[in-house]
Amino acid sequence: MNSFPEDVFSEPEDIDPDTLANLGPLRPLAGIWEGRKGIDLNPKADGPERREYIERIEMQPIDPQPNGPQLIYGLRYHIHINTEEEDTTFHDQVGYWLYEPATGLVMQTLAIPRGQTALAAGKGDAKGLKVRAERGALNYGIASTDFLEYAFRTDSYELTVTFNPDGSWSYVSDTTLKVHGRDEPFRHLDRNTLTKVGEPTPNPLYLIRQKQPA
Numbered sequence: 491m492n493s494f495p496e497d498v499f500s501e502p503e504d505i506d507p508d509t510l511a512n513l514g515p516l517r518p519l520a521g522i523w524e525g526r527k528g529i530d531l532n533p534k535a536d537g538p539e540r541r542e543y544i545e546r547i548e549m550q551p552i553d554p555q556p557n558g559p560q561l562i563y564g565l566r567y568h569i570h571i572n573t574e575e576e577d578t579t580f581h582d583q584v585g586y587w588l589y590e591p592a593t594g595l596v597m598q599t600l601a602i603p604r605g606q607t608a609l610a611a612g613k614g615d616a617k618g619l620k621v622r623a624e625r626g627a628l629n630y631g632i633a634s635t636d637f638l639e640y641a642f643r644t645d646s647y648e649l650t651v652t653f654n655p656d657g658s659w660s661y662v663s664d665t666t667l668k669v670h671g672r673d674e675p676f677r678h679l680d681r682n683t684l685t686k687v688g689e690p691t692p693n694p695l696y697l698i699r700q701k702q703p704a
């Protein structure tokens with residue numbers, strides 16, 4: 491059951507161009523962030539490997555996005571991770587955090603260069619966010635290459651974000667993998683705390699409207 495309207499084409503009138511003012515529970519994520527104490531548990535041939543990592547995340551507001559009557563505000567993000575020992579990329583991820591004010595729906599899209607994408611959904615409030623995607627779901631699902639399906643089947647992804655009183659935020663990323671030849675599911679866990687190193691740049695439509703005479 492859903493409560494979608496019959497008219498799927500008409501867009502809302504008077505859309506507020508100020509994305510930063512309409513991000514709801516995503517607002518604390520806007521900006522540029524760094525964290526030096528990330529911990530990753532990843533699958534290797536001779537068992538789980540635990541690595542510490544350094545992370546930089548940029549999350550910038552995008553212009554409001556109407557899907558017909560559905561209005562979405564969001565942030566475009568890029569996560570880049572390396573380690574103290576190596577300058578090469580340890581993990582790279584791009585996507586959007588999205589928020590629909592009318593329903594409270596929170597979504598995260600993610601793409602990682604292993605040939606994997608996901609659309610995770612959930613809710614958020616002033617304390618934090620939780621989103622989840624499941625392999626096989628037609629709405630909030632996970633799509634992987636044939637090789638990953640065979641060797642590292644990704645059954646679920648769940649991200650929990652906690653907003654800390656000092657303005658930093660922490661996450662736990664819990665990805666369940668079925669590794670080829672192993673019976674037990676593998677929990678690929680990542681966690682870190684991010685501290686702000688730069689403010690967000692307001693979205694393009696907002697900046698254009700600010701320059702126009704009233």
Ligand code: HEM
Pocket residue numbers: 530532533534543571580581602604606608638642644647663665667678680681
């Ligand atoms: C902070 C976030 C993450 C870090 C630092 C990280 C890091 C890693 C590392 C180091 C490996 C082992 C790579 C190798 O041996 O080739 C790995 C494997 C993997 N990761 Fe992540 N990962 C992160 C998040 C994710 C997420 C969110 C997903 C999917 C939703 C994911 C899916 C996978 C898969 C499917 C593999 C196995 C593929 C392979 O080893 O070739 N990872 N990850």
